[in-house]
Amino acid sequence: MIKIVLNKRVLFLSFVLIALFSNNVFGQKIVNLDTIENTVYLGNFKLKTPSLFKSKYTYDPISNKYIYNTKIGTIDIGIPLVLTPEQYRKRVREESIKNYFSEKIDLLKDEDVEDVSKLKNLLPDLYVNSNFFQSLFGGDNIELVPQGSISMDIGARYQKSDNPSIPSRNQSNIGLDFNQNISLSMNGKIGERLSISSNYDTQSTFDFQNLLKLDYTPTEDDIIQKIELGNVSMPLSGSLISGAQSLFGFKTQLKFGNTNITAVLSEQRSESQTVVSKGSGSFEEFSILPLDYDENRHFFLGQYFRDKYEKTVKTYPYLNTQIKISRIEVWVTNRASQTQNVRNVIGLQDLGESNPEKTQLDQYYANFFLKPGINTYPDNSVNKLDPDEIGNGLLNLSIREISKSKEGFGPISNLVNEGVDYSVLENARKLESNEYNLHDKLGYISLSQPLNNDEILAVAFQYSVGGQVYQVGEFA
Incomplete structure (x- = not known):
């Protein structure tokens, strides 16, 4: 006699030659929903599909159909499924989605995952089936990795003053207290040439800490060597003219033979100051309007x-x-x-x-x-x-x-x-x-x-x- 405990059901199975007898004792009825159809159901048992079963699609060019069949070794099991090309693509897409999420769920359940990087991004990779897209960005994949957190504090403040000298309508008041903090960042890549990076935080001290940058880098043989949008900079190696930092706008690098050109069209979000030190103190000139002072x-x-x-x-x-x-x-x-x-x-x-x-x-x-x-x-x-x-x-x-x-x-x-x-x-x-x-x-x-x-x-x-x-x- 074999005793099996599964889903709080106690099953007593007796095997006598070919005959199978079973008796079910239910402590509490539990309904389990399987959203990934990769199992075989036998009565109250739920078993994984055995590896002995091999399923594959075969294309028939004469009828322009796809034939799906399952075999054990060389023996066909069941009736083959005949699909049109449109039905085939739809079925393969649905199976790919199910297999993908099944793999992710198994990774989350497994506590001894060796490659932790597989758990970081649960979103599938995106692809664009376009020759023009591939020629423009050097690839057909789109990768976006968002990170961050959003917190909200909601409360109410009630005040009451039993002062007869104050009108009754002013003796009590209530007000809502709402505060939210958002900290988000995103790193992305489109093909091999366009990269996206952004950072936004509502608690940042300065505006320049919230960054947004798009970087497009073509091949080395193109006239346009690089294009940047968003937060850019223009450092200069010479000492006569200093470069500018904390710029927001457009920057491009061009190459004509041995001539390199860098152009920037942007808004400067920073300013330079000069401090003169004399002895143990420092002196700095500044001007301020009386209204601001x-x-x-x-x-x-x-x-x-x-x-x-x-x-x-x-x-x-x-x-x-x-x-x-x-x-x-x-x-x-x-x-x-x-x-x-x-x-x-x-x-x-x-x-x-x-x-x-x-x-x-x-x-x-x-x-x-x-x-x-x-x-x-x-x-x-x-x-x-x-x-x-x-x-x-x-x-x-x-x-x-x-x-x-x-x-x-x-x-x-x-x-x-x-x-x-x-x-x-x-x-x-x-x-x-x-x-x-x-x-x-x-x-x-x-x-x-x-x-x-x-x-x-x-x-x-x-x-x-x-x-x-x-x-x-x-x-x-």
């Missing part, structure tokens, strides 16, 4: 102060102005979720402005300016945005409601745009006096900490000229 910190309170700045400081240290700013409030986006000195604020871009060349709302509303002119002092009363005239002019009472602020522009509510003509700051924070410096004569402020690119700043200020008081905006 200290951005998002210094702000003029109005266009008037910007236009008069050069004239005012022309006689420095004497400032040619009678303006004296006596009161100011500065409001910014509340990133730290502070609960002290906070309130909702609406900032109007053209509030207190009188220069038609530096404003936009006058294009939407007739007689927008009440006191036009570049020399007019900034004040609420110079145009139709005067807060004291809400309900009697351009603005209506909806301007004081955060949810209806756009409707507050009355007849031009469909023409104004948030972020351009006005901005809404919910739960804005008022800056303390030690968080900024005010130049009360030149009309600008300097923040202790620069604003981020997505933050908003709004001001209301009051000043006097020759005893007369002017005001722009409303104070809390």
Whole structure:
């Protein structure tokens, strides 16, 4: 008696001469799907095709048919299969695919694989059956080897503050936190002449670290010796003119007899710097614009102060102005979720402005300016945005409601745009006096900490000229 354990089935087989008796005991029924038809099924047994069986295709030129038969030695087994040329090509292609994946699966199952390189690329080689393709690239094979990884982090952030001084709709907020990192590289070869290499990483520090290059190298007898596309370089051996690195574009090498020509058409993504060393220190000259040196910190309170700045400081240290700013409030986006000195604020871009060349709302509303002119002092009363005239002019009472602020522009509510003509700051924070410096004569402020690119700043200020008081905006 022989006891065989297979797929959790216990089979008891008794062999008595020619007669076969079997008894099956099932602990649990398991269905196995064989996607590669390279086995012979005998009842509950699944056996590999014996090597004694030999199958082959034979071409009959008279009938233009392919005959598929199986033999054991010289004895034919079964009925031969007759195929047309089209059926033959289809069958051979399907068998090649099955055999290929069967081989790859066997390699993955085998823990003692000697040649590890066979496991690296599970994709089959690609071929192009074209004489023109072979003459152009020196071969008919296409090989692409991609490598890399993609990771994604998805989360949510929920914040709640039980502060009765904050509106209920602002006491809680939720936001999505999504981050993805991609690191991919690919090396490829088309024929024997064209090679492809690329590298892309979202966490790369510099743009030039993301590379893309196509290299085409014909035969040595061709006029075109080499063609490069993507990240190229042009090193020069001479010391008079230095070559350029980190180029992105087109490069070719030509050969006419004994004359070699190298041409490059590209964008330079690098720059050269010269450092002079003297003693134990180094000196380097550079130039930088004031806006790039200290951005998002210094702000003029109005266009008037910007236009008069050069004239005012022309006689420095004497400032040619009678303006004296006596009161100011500065409001910014509340990133730290502070609960002290906070309130909702609406900032109007053209509030207190009188220069038609530096404003936009006058294009939407007739007689927008009440006191036009570049020399007019900034004040609420110079145009139709005067807060004291809400309900009697351009603005209506909806301007004081955060949810209806756009409707507050009355007849031009469909023409104004948030972020351009006005901005809404919910739960804005008022800056303390030690968080900024005010130049009360030149009309600008300097923040202790620069604003981020997505933050908003709004001001209301009051000043006097020759005893007369002017005001722009409303104070809390």
